[in-house]
Amino acid sequence: MLRANPFKHSCLVGLVLSAASLPALADGLTVVSWGGALQEAQTKAFLDPYAKAKNITVTQDTWSGELAKLRATVDSGNVAWDVIDVDPQTGATACDQGLLEKIGGDAGFKAAGLVDGALTDCAVGTSVYATVLAFQKQAFPTAPTKLADIFDTTRFPGKRGFRKSPVDTLEVALIADGVAPSDVYKTLATPAGVDQAFKKLDTIKKDIVWWEAGAQPPQLLKSGEVKLTLAWNGRIADANTKENADLGIAWTNQIRGFDMWVIPTGSKNLATAKDFVAFSVKPDVNAALSNHIAYGPTVKAASDLVAKDVLPNLPSAPQNSEGALAQDGSFWAKNGDALNARFSSWISQ
Amino acid sequence: MTLPYGDVGLVMTQTNTAPQVASPAAHVVVRSTIRRDNNRRAVRAALPAAPLMIFLLLFLVIPIGSIIHTAVSDREIWKALPLTTQALQAWDGDDLPDAAVYMMLGQELEAAGHAGSVRPLGRRMGYELSRGANIILNAQRTLSEDFDRAAPEAWKAQLIKADPAWGQSGVWSIIKHYNGRYSAFYLRWATGFPVKIDADGRLSQETSYDFQSIYLRTILISLVVTGLTIVIGYPLAYVIANSSGRTAAVLLFFILLPFWTSLLVRTMSWIVFLQTNGVLNNALAGTGLISEPLSLLYTRMATIVAMIQIQLPFTVLPMISVMRAIPVNQVKAARSLGAGPLLAHATIFLPQAVPGIAAGGLLTFVLCLGFYLTPALVGGPSDQMVSFFIARFTNEDLNWGLASALSTVLIFGAGLVALPLARHVARHSSDRI
Numbered sequence: 001m002l003r004a005n006p007f008k009h010s011c012l013v014g015l016v017l018s019a020a021s022l023p024a025l026a027d028g029l030t031v032v033s034w035g036g037a038l039q040e041a042q043t044k045a046f047l048d049p050y051a052k053a054k055n056i057t058v059t060q061d062t063w064s065g066e067l068a069k070l071r072a073t074v075d076s077g078n079v080a081w082d083v084i085d086v087d088p089q090t091g092a093t094a095c096d097q098g099l100l101e102k103i104g105g106d107a108g109f110k111a112a113g114l115v116d117g118a119l120t121d122c123a124v125g126t127s128v129y130a131t132v133l134a135f136q137k138q139a140f141p142t143a144p145t146k147l148a149d150i151f152d153t154t155r156f157p158g159k160r161g162f163r164k165s166p167v168d169t170l171e172v173a174l175i176a177d178g179v180a181p182s183d184v185y186k187t188l189a190t191p192a193g194v195d196q197a198f199k200k201l202d203t204i205k206k207d208i209v210w211w212e213a214g215a216q217p218p219q220l221l222k223s224g225e226v227k228l229t230l231a232w233n234g235r236i237a238d239a240n241t242k243e244n245a246d247l248g249i250a251w252t253n254q255i256r257g258f259d260m261w262v263i264p265t266g267s268k269n270l271a272t273a274k275d276f277v278a279f280s281v282k283p284d285v286n287a288a289l290s291n292h293i294a295y296g297p298t299v300k301a302a303s304d305l306v307a308k309d310v311l312p313n314l315p316s317a318p319q320n321s322e323g324a325l326a327q328d329g330s331f332w333a334k335n336g337d338a339l340n341a342r343f344s345s346w347i348s349q
Numbered sequence: 350m351t352l353p354y355g356d357v358g359l360v361m362t363q364t365n366t367a368p369q370v371a372s373p374a375a376h377v378v379v380r381s382t383i384r385r386d387n388n389r390r391a392v393r394a395a396l397p398a399a400p401l402m403i404f405l406l407l408f409l410v411i412p413i414g415s416i417i418h419t420a421v422s423d424r425e426i427w428k429a430l431p432l433t434t435q436a437l438q439a440w441d442g443d444d445l446p447d448a449a450v451y452m453m454l455g456q457e458l459e460a461a462g463h464a465g466s467v468r469p470l471g472r473r474m475g476y477e478l479s480r481g482a483n484i485i486l487n488a489q490r491t492l493s494e495d496f497d498r499a500a501p502e503a504w505k506a507q508l509i510k511a512d513p514a515w516g517q518s519g520v521w522s523i524i525k526h527y528n529g530r531y532s533a534f535y536l537r538w539a540t541g542f543p544v545k546i547d548a549d550g551r552l553s554q555e556t557s558y559d560f561q562s563i564y565l566r567t568i569l570i571s572l573v574v575t576g577l578t579i580v581i582g583y584p585l586a587y588v589i590a591n592s593s594g595r596t597a598a599v600l601l602f603f604i605l606l607p608f609w610t611s612l613l614v615r616t617m618s619w620i621v622f623l624q625t626n627g628v629l630n631n632a633l634a635g636t637g638l639i640s641e642p643l644s645l646l647y648t649r650m651a652t653i654v655a656m657i658q659i660q661l662p663f664t665v666l667p668m669i670s671v672m673r674a675i676p677v678n679q680v681k682a683a684r685s686l687g688a689g690p691l692l693a694h695a696t697i698f699l700p701q702a703v704p705g706i707a708a709g710g711l712l713t714f715v716l717c718l719g720f721y722l723t724p725a726l727v728g729g730p731s732d733q734m735v736s737f738f739i740a741r742f743t744n745e746d747l748n749w750g751l752a753s754a755l756s757t758v759l760i761f762g763a764g765l766v767a768l769p770l771a772r773h774v775a776r777h778s779s780d781r782i
Contacts, residue, residue, distance in 0.1 A: 068747040075468065097468065097486070159625075159644060164730075209647060210730060224626040225646070337475060337482060338555065345558045347730045348738070 028057040029272050033085040035062035036215035037238035038129075038259070041292030042085070046126070046280045049288075053279075056272070064212055065090045065165075067099075070264060074099045079266040082273040086123060087257045089167050092329030093336050094262065095122035101263040103274060112281040117326060118258050118298040125258035126280045127295035130315035130324070131168045133250040134236040135228035136221055146252035146323070148176035150228055151204055161220050161229025164210040166343035167332060168230060168255050171325060173200040175253050181325040189335065198346060210347070221247055237294035237313050251320040257327040258298060290314065413760065420539075420753035423532040425473035426524055429461040430454060437525035446521055448501035454524075455504045458489050476748070477523050477534065477544055479553045484520060487512040514548035522550055539754035558738070560755070564762070567734040570649070570724075571717035574656045575710050578664040581657070582709065583702075586665050590672035601669075604662050612659065616726050619655045620646060623727065652728035656720060663716060664709035671705025672698075707774045715767050718759065735759050 031047060033039040039062060051058045061081065063069060067090060073079050086094065094100050100122035103109065109124050118125030133147045140156055150160050150172065162169050174184050174193065177200045187193035201208075209226050211217055217231035218239035233254070239245040261277045263270065279285060286297045287305035294313040297303055303316075311317055315324075332339075395402075427434055433454045440446045461467045467489050474481030491511030497503040508515040523546070526532075538544045541561035545553040589600045607615060622628045623645040630642040645651055675698060683693040721736035735755055742752035 066745055068745050071468075072747055075465075097482075223624060224642070225624060334483075338480065342556045344741075345556050348563065348733060349559065349731060 028059055029082050029269055029276055030059045030061060030080060031083045031085075031276070032061045032063055032081045033259075034064060034214050036213065037235050037242075037293050038085075038214060038232075038295075041234070041289055041295075042126075044292050045289040046276075046285065049285065050276055050279050054272075054275075064214075067094060067097075070094060070099055071097070074265050077266060079264050079268065081264055082267045082269045083276055084262050084264060085126075086260050086262050087167075088117070088120070088123070088260065088327050088329030089257075089332030089336060091120060091123035091260050091262050092333035095120065096333040099265055101265055101267065101270065103263055103277065106274070108274075108278050109281070112278070113283075113300045114281065114298050115300060118260070120260070120329065123258075123260035123262045124277050124281060125260045125298040126286065127259045127289050127293075128256060128298060128315050129259055129295045130233045130251070130254040130256045130320075131163075131172075131230055131327075132233045132236070132254050133228060134217060134221060134231040134233075135248050135250065136224075137246045137248045139227040143248055144228060144250045146250055147172050147230070147255070148253060149250060150230065151176040151200065153204060153207060156228055158227035159207055159209050159225060160204065161209050161211050161217055161226040161231070163230060164212050164347070166339045167336075168327070169201070169343075170194070170197040170339065171255055171327075172230065172253075173197040175325070176200060181253060181323050184325060185328045185331045189331065194339065194342070198342070201346075218243070218245060218247065221245070233313070233315060234293040234295045251315075251322070253323040253325060254315060254320065255325050255327055256315055259295065416753045416756050416760075418753075419749055420535050420757045421531045421533065423473075423527060423534050423750065424530045425466070425469045426527040427529060429464075429466045429470040430457045430524060433457055434524055434528040437521065438528060440521065440525060442518065442522055442525070445516065445518065448505045451505035451508055451515075452501040455488075455492050455508060458485075459492055462489050474520070474523065476538070476751075477546065478514075478520060479545060479547050479555055480514070481520075484512045484514045484548070488515065517548045517550065519546050519548040519550040522546075535750040535754035536757065538751055539758050560738075563733075563735055563738060564758070566732075567718055567759075570653060570656070570732070570734060571714050571720075573653055574660055574717050575664070575714040577653070577657050578660050578713050579706055579710050582661055582665040582668060583706065586668035586672055586705070589665075590669050590675075591677075604665055607658065608662055612722060615659060616655055616723050619651065619658075619727050623651050646727060647729040647732075649728065649732045652724045652732045655723045655727050656717060659723065660713045660717060664713045667708040667712065668702065668705040671708070672702050675701045704774050707770065711767060711770050711774065715763050718763050 031042075033042055039060065043060070047058045047060070050056075063084070065087065070081075070084070073081065091100070095102070102121050104119055104121045104123065109119055112119075112124075114125060115128075118128075131147075133144055133150055135144055135156075137143065139158065142155070144150070144152075144156055149156060150162075170188055171184050174187055174197050175181060177196055179187050179193075179196075188197065209220060209229075211220060211229070214232050214235050217226075217229045218235055220226045220229060222239070222243070222245050233249060233251075236247050236249055240247055261280060263273045263277070267273050281299050283297075283299050283301040284305060286299040287302035289295060290297060290306045290310050294310060296314040296316045297306060306314070312319070314320070433450060436450050436453055437446060440450070458467065461470060467485065471482035471485035474485050475483075478484065488508055488511045491507055494507070496507050514520050527534075534544065539560055541559065541564075543552050543557075545555060545557060547553045585600070585604070589597050589604075592600070620627075624630070625642045625644065625646070627646070629645065630639075633639045634642065679701075680693050680697050683697045684690070688696070718734075719736055720734055721740060724732050724734050725737055725740075736759075739752050739755045739759070742748045742755065
């Protein structure tokens with residue numbers, strides 16, 4: 001107990017006080033996602049209908065995939081989150097470290113008819129998103145067409161945005177350096193491949209503006225802070241429809257991922273949490289998300305239920321799928337720690 | 350022997366005139382009475398300062414103490430593997446440890462698995478050993494398989510099967526090294542020494558944080574900001590100190606204005622001002638000076654400019670108070686003796702203003718060392734100062750040992766610069782103010 005410092009104590013006192021002033025949350029569910037357009041869509045498609053059907057309170061929180069936060073709550077044994085949205089690499093890494101309940105083996109999820117890769121040991125995919133290249137349409141005479149164009153400072157000068165994470169960033173760097181999408185993870189698994197990716201990033205480092213939350217890229221594009229940026233496709237489509245932005249998307253070599261539900265080890269509402277996850281992969285519920293954000297369903301039976309007019313905006317549309325790369329969660333689970341450390345120190349230099 | 354209240358002089362007289370009466374015992378009584386009296390008086394005098402002392406103790410001494418304690422606490426390895434670390438003290442470090450040690454480690458790992466201390470152990474190993482967390486977790490996973498638990502050799506084989514690193518000396522040398530609760534590991538890391546090794550025991554080639562250059566950057570930015578606030582602030586302080594009434598009041602009001610605005614608001618307004626389609630770029634484009642907007646935000650320049658605005662009052666105010674005390678007549682006298690205005694200023698006024706410049710500069714420099722918010726909002730990733738990394742390791746990486754060590758180095762670094770300078774300033778200004 002010597003190590004427990006006064007700061008920790010005051011936090012504890014604060015927690016106890018705030019817990020005392022809140023009504024009992026035993027029957028509730030706390031769901032955490034990535035904020036902005038995605039979380040709004042999930043609220044409309046999954047959370048609100050579920051809360052209404054079961055007559056429970058669903059509390060929401062947001063995060064940006066900070067594993068350390070999850071690790072801290074699980075290690076402390078005081079888990080306040082019940083269901084969390086992760087991308088494949090966060091899910092696989094957290095699963096590997098024993099931070100998540102292994103719900104993937106449940107018969108119910110196996111029978112849900114999910115597309116390949118959407119069901120893993122710990123995570124149940126609920127939608128398909130893509131990391132794409134988004135740009136201001138008026139900024140360039142010829143529009144960029146593929147993700148690698150973000151490295152082309154001659155044809156596309158100006159500041160460019162990347163997510164402040166090695167995930168997707170290193171993949172795009174290798175593709176831009178001529179590595180075939182199918183060889184990206186094989187190359188990145190070698191020290192020479194990692195060097196190659198960072199060397200490529202060095203060429204445009206001074207032009208990069210780093211973003212952290214998914215809602216930032218459309219904002220950066222609209223304010224003119226960047227002219228092109230890597231972004232999640234649903235956020236860009238959302239800005240175009242809801243905020244009348246005039247942003248373009250280059251789809252070629254999109255990096256496809258799943259938004260997946262996971263349940264942290266030690267969740268106090270395990271049964272309700274599982275029930276909610278199962279609710280999200282009912283075909284009609286699963287298909288409804290596409291009405292609110294341009295992400296595709298993961299349930300095979302849901303694809304026929306998606307409204308026809310949103311189909312061309314989904315990552316799975318054939319015309320968008322050229323050279324697509326699937327984010328390899330297990331690669332990142334294995335190499336993420338080392339690559340993250342190298343990335344953080346590289347970026348601070 | 351009764352004495353007038355604390356009258357030392359009388360005591361001396363009494364003992365001198367009647368040495369045969371005052372026994373050694375009486376001496377002691379007298380001395381202790383005096384001491385008790387003095388103590389009582391000191392306590393009474395200190396009483397009004399007690400709230401301050403208690404406040405300082407609770408919110409300065411104890412937190413700093415606990416930060417330093419966290420910086421040198423390093424018990425994860427010893428706590429999870431106490432017997433193994435002890436057994437390894439006899440290991441020479443050349444070959445691999447005995448199979449019995451493997452068995453001991455394996456059993457302790459299993460026990461740690463039940464106690465929930467494997468993950469902290471893995472994380473700690475990862476700080477010092479490439480793939481350290483994987484090496485520990487792989488071992489724990491493989492040990493749950495079926496094998497001959499009675500034979501030490503089987504434990505050894507099982508561990509090496511789990512991860513080849515167990516067949517090399519690196520991991521063992523780390524475990525051997527940490528046989529106590531405290532170590533200088535985090536401090537070595539925070540001062541930029543290479544700490545990470547590979548499984549074979551050699552220094553890792555992995556890129557890691559270059560803390561020395563981050564400290565250097567912190568000092569450099571602070572020095573530039575301090576220098577520029579002095580250059581900008583000196584004429585300003587001179588004018589305010591030498592003007593009277595309304596002019597001085599109005600100027601002082603403008604200096605103090607930023608004090609009444611939140612730091613966050615001031616910094617955010619710099620973002621609005623400097624961004625690509627912001628006030629400054631639009632103004633420059635409007636006058637035709639530039640055709641393409643300049644990238645001003647997220648740069649070192651933006652960081653320095655915003656910090657100067659925030660720090661200017663801290664530099665100027667001490668200067669004004671010192672300058673006001675400089676007699677005007679001395680400069681007039683120098684002028685009447687034939688010195689030009691610049692010479693009179695440089696030889697008569699400036700030397701007397703030095704304590705104010707030093708006090709203002711020191712205050713700004715020390716405050717700049719700890720800047721966090723401003724560089725984080727208007728600077729780029731390569732403009733971040735030490736505080737940014739302290740926050741990062743505290744909140745995101747949850748590496749509190751390293752965060753505390755970085756803080757400790759910063760506290761002592763700032764103290765090393767500030768204390769001698771502060772004493773110098775105090776000595777030179779005491780006869781004047």
